Amino acid sequence: QTVRQIAGLALRRESNALKDSVLKSAGGALAPAAGGASFSSSSRAAGSMTVRDALNSALDEEMERDEDVFILGEEVAEYQGAYKITRGLLQKYGAKRVKDTPITEIGFTGIACGAAMQGLKPVVEFMTWNFSMQAIDHIINSAAKSYYMSAGEIKCPIVFRGPNGAAAGVAAQHSQCFAAWYSSVPGLKVLAPYDSEDARGLMKAAIRDPDPVVMLENEILYGESFEVSPAVEDKDFTVPIGKAKVMREGSDVTLVSFGKMVGYCLEAAKALEKEGVSVEVVNLRTLRPLDRETIASSVRKTHKVVSVEEGWPQSGIGAEILSVVSEDCFDDLDAPPERITGVDIPMPYSHQLEAAALPSVEDIVSVVKGMA
Amino acid sequence: YMMMSSRYTTALLQCIRRGGGWSSSSSASTEGCALALSRAGFASTANSEITVETNPVLTHKLDAVTNKVPSTTITVSAAELKSLFEQMYRMRRMEISCDMLYKAKQILGFCHLYDGQEAIGVGLEMSLDKKDSIITSYRDHALYLARLGNNGEAVHKVIAELMGRGTGASKGKGGSMHMYTRENNFYGGCGIVGAQVPLGAGLAFAHQYKDDGQIGVALYGDGAANQGQIAEAFNLAALWDLPCVFVCENNHYGMGTSESRAAKSSAFFTRGDYMSGIKVDGMDVLATREAFRFAKEYALEHGPIIVEADTYRYHGHSMSDPGSTYRSRDEVSDVRARRDPIEHVKRLLIDNDLAEAGELKAIEKEIKKEIETAIEKAKGDALPGQETMFEDVYVATGDASARGTRPGTWHKLT
Numbered sequence: 001q002t003v004r005q006i007a008g009l010a011l012r013r014e015s016n017a018l019k020d021s022v023l024k025s026a027g028g029a030l031a032p033a034a035g036g037a038s039f040s041s042s043s044r045a046a047g048s049m050t051v052r053d054a055l056n057s058a059l060d061e062e063m064e065r066d067e068d069v070f071i072l073g074e075e076v077a078e079y080q081g082a083y084k085i086t087r088g089l090l091q092k093y094g095a096k097r098v099k100d101t102p103i104t105e106i107g108f109t110g111i112a113c114g115a116a117m118q119g120l121k122p123v124v125e126f127m128t129w130n131f132s133m134q135a136i137d138h139i140i141n142s143a144a145k146s147y148y149m150s151a152g153e154i155k156c157p158i159v160f161r162g163p164n165g166a167a168a169g170v171a172a173q174h175s176q177c178f179a180a181w182y183s184s185v186p187g188l189k190v191l192a193p194y195d196s197e198d199a200r201g202l203m204k205a206a207i208r209d210p211d212p213v214v215m216l217e218n219e220i221l222y223g224e225s226f227e228v229s230p231a232v233e234d235k236d237f238t239v240p241i242g243k244a245k246v247m248r249e250g251s252d253v254t255l256v257s258f259g260k261m262v263g264y265c266l267e268a269a270k271a272l273e274k275e276g277v278s279v280e281v282v283n284l285r286t287l288r289p290l291d292r293e294t295i296a297s298s299v300r301k302t303h304k305v306v307s308v309e310e311g312w313p314q315s316g317i318g319a320e321i322l323s324v325v326s327e328d329c330f331d332d333l334d335a336p337p338e339r340i341t342g343v344d345i346p347m348p349y350s351h352q353l354e355a356a357a358l359p360s361v362e363d364i365v366s367v368v369k370g371m372a
Numbered sequence: 373y374m375m376m377s378s379r380y381t382t383a384l385l386q387c388i389r390r391g392g393g394w395s396s397s398s399s400a401s402t403e404g405c406a407l408a409l410s411r412a413g414f415a416s417t418a419n420s421e422i423t424v425e426t427n428p429v430l431t432h433k434l435d436a437v438t439n440k441v442p443s444t445t446i447t448v449s450a451a452e453l454k455s456l457f458e459q460m461y462r463m464r465r466m467e468i469s470c471d472m473l474y475k476a477k478q479i480l481g482f483c484h485l486y487d488g489q490e491a492i493g494v495g496l497e498m499s500l501d502k503k504d505s506i507i508t509s510y511r512d513h514a515l516y517l518a519r520l521g522n523n524g525e526a527v528h529k530v531i532a533e534l535m536g537r538g539t540g541a542s543k544g545k546g547g548s549m550h551m552y553t554r555e556n557n558f559y560g561g562c563g564i565v566g567a568q569v570p571l572g573a574g575l576a577f578a579h580q581y582k583d584d585g586q587i588g589v590a591l592y593g594d595g596a597a598n599q600g601q602i603a604e605a606f607n608l609a610a611l612w613d614l615p616c617v618f619v620c621e622n623n624h625y626g627m628g629t630s631e632s633r634a635a636k637s638s639a640f641f642t643r644g645d646y647m648s649g650i651k652v653d654g655m656d657v658l659a660t661r662e663a664f665r666f667a668k669e670y671a672l673e674h675g676p677i678i679v680e681a682d683t684y685r686y687h688g689h690s691m692s693d694p695g696s697t698y699r700s701r702d703e704v705s706d707v708r709a710r711r712d713p714i715e716h717v718k719r720l721l722i723d724n725d726l727a728e729a730g731e732l733k734a735i736e737k738e739i740k741k742e743i744e745t746a747i748e749k750a751k752g753d754a755l756p757g758q759e760t761m762f763e764d765v766y767v768a769t770g771d772a773s774a775r776g777t778r779p780g781t782w783h784k785l786t
Contacts, residue, residue: 102607104608106601110601114507114577115574119578119582142562142564149561150552153552155767211767
């Protein structure tokens with residue numbers, strides 16, 4: 001995790017060379033291609049894929065499949081993407097379909113929504129979801145609500161994507177988690193991939209979906225490599241929107257999470273297993289529409305539940321999970337449902353403060369052990 | 373307005389020779405000579421034409437791009453003028469009925485009326501085709517009417533929507549600010565001031581992407597013109613040469629704030645800076661029609677352009693605004709007397725013997741009846757059923773449900 005944080009610091013804007021050398025020296029799962037700065041998707045170990053490559057290949061395949069799909073955002077074209085998610089796409093599809101925009105979020109998001117209403121399929125990149133606040137009016141009032149307000153006349157098949165939540169040392173204005181805000185809006189579909197299978201499958205599903213989709217990715221996960229089955233690499237591989245995935249089965253407690261925290265839950269599950277606690281990990285994958293049924297049936301089995309999220313506690317995803325559990329399976333609970341969240345403060349900069357402001361694997365282990 | 377058909381010139385010369393001469397008030401001599409015309413007994417047929425001189429058009433940076441300018445000498449036939457009259461009159465009567473229905477509490481909520489601005493709505497529709505895309509602000513009833521065909525059925529859809537009926541433009545789910553027709557490329561109706569402008573640039577973007585020879589048109593007011601997102605849309609449209617016409621309907625007030633209190637520069641046609649702009653008399657449908665025709669041609673060949681149309685709204689900002697606290701009643705009645713767009717066309721028709729007064733009265737009567745019928749029908753239409761609440765949240769609903777007010781109440785989305 002420390003290496004990731006250092007790498008993250010180096011990831012800030014133009015330090016690609018520094019980032020590469022740091023990641024290479026990190027070795028193992030964090031090292032991308034051996035050949036230097038370009039993360040070529042063909043040079044991964046067979047059967048494994050970074051989240052970055054998962055997203056990149058999904059975008060590539062969906063652009064090839066449907067001419068109406070195009071990408072716009074800051075630095076997506078010539079720079080190859082601030083986080084290299086759109087690497088190679090300008091070269092392959094040209095400037096008509098991969099468009100660099102000026103730093104004008106509300107302008108280009110509005111244009112993308114208008115283009116979607118007229119029949120195209122835009123994929124809008126926010127360099128981070130923090131900048132979406134400039135454009136949030138269009139996401140909500142133009143994209144999410146138009147089909148309803150027009151009683152079915154006006155569709156808006158648009159995907160908004162980008163990294164969400166804390167990165168490493170980027171401080172308060174660049175670390176906010178927007179899961180709670182966007183997932184509260186009817187008319188949007190809100191997705192949060194964890195691993196490469198999620199990233200590929202949800203991105204392809206999102207682009208094929210006729211509704212406006214918010215895709216909350218995670219910067220720290222971009223460089224992480226995950227095993228993928230051959231099915232995942234298929235051109236038509238999609239993951240269903242609105243269905244959670246049980247990552248790991250267990251019988252003593254359910255951990256419900258999304259995005260990067262799913263990884264932490266899996267780590268905590270391994271640690272708890274050594275102490276004889278059997279943990280079931282539910283990866284939400286979709287925040288709206290929320291898969292209440294998978295959560296409830298897990299709780300009916302384990303009788304205990306902890307929600308884990310990076311974002312702020314008040315009115316957060318955890319607040320929703322706990323309400324869901326209370327409404328749908330109260331009688332199956334042996335203990336009050338709990339939530340682990342980020343600390344209720346703006347994100348501090350200094351790295352140990354930042355670490356303390358976010359949930360840790362130890363937090364999860366401790367809270368689970370503390371449940372009677 | 374000076375009228376210069378060849379027949380008129382002859383009559384004018386006769387008038388002058390009769391000793392009338394040019395009086396200092398040109399309108400008086402126009403009137404006098406018009407009477408002379410009708411006494412001379414010019415026959416009016418459907419094919420007869422007049423040539424009209426419209427008010428001058430101001431341009432901004434246009435000559436850097438093209439040596440074309442919108443024409444101010446417009447030849448128009450009796451049939452065309454009658455059609456323009458009828459279309460504007462229907463818009464006017466529809467909006468007046470909305471006023472009455474609102475006061476009778478048959479319409480609730482927001483209601484922003486367009487009366488006074490008809491020359492823009494009709495001029496625009498006459499210069500485009502249904503494959504061009506239009507988006508406007510919350511003051512959208514008349515634009516929607518025009519896009520849908522400007523007939524009794526379309527009036528019914530507007531009134532029914534305002535009265536919240538299931539037969540309305542958006543099945544009672546949108547209301548005044550949210551009327552659309554995808555088939556005829558009308559994208560609303562937008563409740564967020566200025567948001568429609570980047571959306572409109574996006575419509576133009578799609579046309580460019582598809583290379584289909586159509587344009588996007590985004591209308592906005594003088595109040596909206598100061599929105600940052602409009603400057604962003606201008607930049608992107610110009611950078612990408614989008615076939616977009618930005619139409620500023622300058623009615624001089626953003627709600628209760630006059631343009632001089634809101635804008636450092638109220639020369640809205642220049643606010644695109646590097647972008648060409650033209651300013652036309654928005655109360656003259658012949659001028660607006662020509663300006664939009666010019667703008668469409670320009671947009672397809674050169675890229676985005678601003679058309680500022682100088683117009684006026686008789687009503688306040690909305691039905692909850694009397695419209696008299698920030699402007700004088702004299703100002704309103706003065707515009708109505710001197711510049712009313714419908715009266716102007718009526719005078720052109722009658723004064724040039726292109727139509728009898730009685731003929732126009734018959735059209736007016738017919739339209740009033742049409743609107744009465746639409747209102748009566750709307751009054752009798754059913755409200756939307758409860759199940760429609762759960763329709764159209766998503767296109768692809770999957771298994772999704774919406775929670776009701778009470779715990780455990782779930783409604784499948786359809």
